[in-house]
Amino acid sequence: MSAHTAPYEPVFVGARKQELDDVLTRYPTKMAALLPALWMVQDARGWISEEAMTEVAAQLDLTAAYVKGVVTFYTMYHQHPVGKHFIQVCTTSPCLCAGADKVVDAFLEHTGCKELGVTSADGKYTVIEVECLGACGFATPVQVNLDYIENVTPDKVPQILAGLK
Ligand code: FES
Numbered sequence: 001m002s003a004h005t006a007p008y009e010p011v012f013v014g015a016r017k018q019e020l021d022d023v024l025t026r027y028p029t030k031m032a033a034l035l036p037a038l039w040m041v042q043d044a045r046g047w048i049s050e051e052a053m054t055e056v057a058a059q060l061d062l063t064a065a066y067v068k069g070v071v072t073f074y075t076m077y078h079q080h081p082v083g084k085h086f087i088q089v090c091t092t093s094p095c096l097c098a099g100a101d102k103v104v105d106a107f108l109e110h111t112g113c114k115e116l117g118v119t120s121a122d123g124k125y126t127v128i129e130v131e132c133l134g135a136c137g138f139a140t141p142v143q144v145n146l147d148y149i150e151n152v153t154p155d156k157v158p159q160i161l162a163g164l165k
Contacts, residue, residue: 008051011041012059020059030060034070038077047078075130083119083126085164087111088143089152091129098139099153104129106154107142110161125161 012020020037027033037060041052048071050064057064071077078086087107091100104127108114111125119126135141138150142160149160 008049008055010055011044011052012055016040016044031062034060034062034067035074038067038071042077047081049079081119083111083113084124085126085144085161087125087127088130088133089127090131090133090135090139090141092132092136094136095132095139095141100140102154103140103142103152103157106157107161110157124164 020033020040023036023040024030024033034056037056038048041048041056045052050068053067053071054064056062057067060067071079089100089104089107091104104116107125107127108116111127112120112122113125113127117126117128130143133141133143133148135148135150140152142149142152144160144164152160
């Protein structure tokens with residue numbers, strides 16, 4: 001079912017609306033709760049569509065343009081569907097010098113993604129390059145969803161993928 005043709009179903013209904021209301025009690029303004037509200041959307045849907053941005057804006061009394069500006073600023077928010085395992089490889093200069101480009105190539109080959117940012121046909125993987133993951137002494141670091149893996153080399157990639165549930 002295409003996300004673009006299916007009617008939009010609101011995220012913040014029922015228990016999730018209650019959860020948002022609870023979150024709002026912990027912030028001084030509705031605007032201040034924007035980041036957790038966006039996480040809630042991504043947790044529920046896997047990504048944040050334009051319709052979801054509009055819904056968040058309505059919930060928090062913001063403009064859709066403001067919400068979109070925040071979503072597009074932070075790379076951890078997905079603006080399109082991604083694979084079950086979202087693989088981020090640091091390719092900033094120190095890691096690049098240590099061979100990060102070869103690690104990227106290995107992930108693209110072994111996941112079947114073929115291209116950066118393109119989800120594999122089985123829906124399991126999306127591979128992207130990211131800026132410094134803050135583990136420069138452990139090149140190449142890779143983040144898979146919320147998990148960090150350090151000292152990744154191309155030969156370790158098949159074993160890493162085999163270990164993903
Ligand atoms: S440059 Fe890769 S983790 Fe810092």
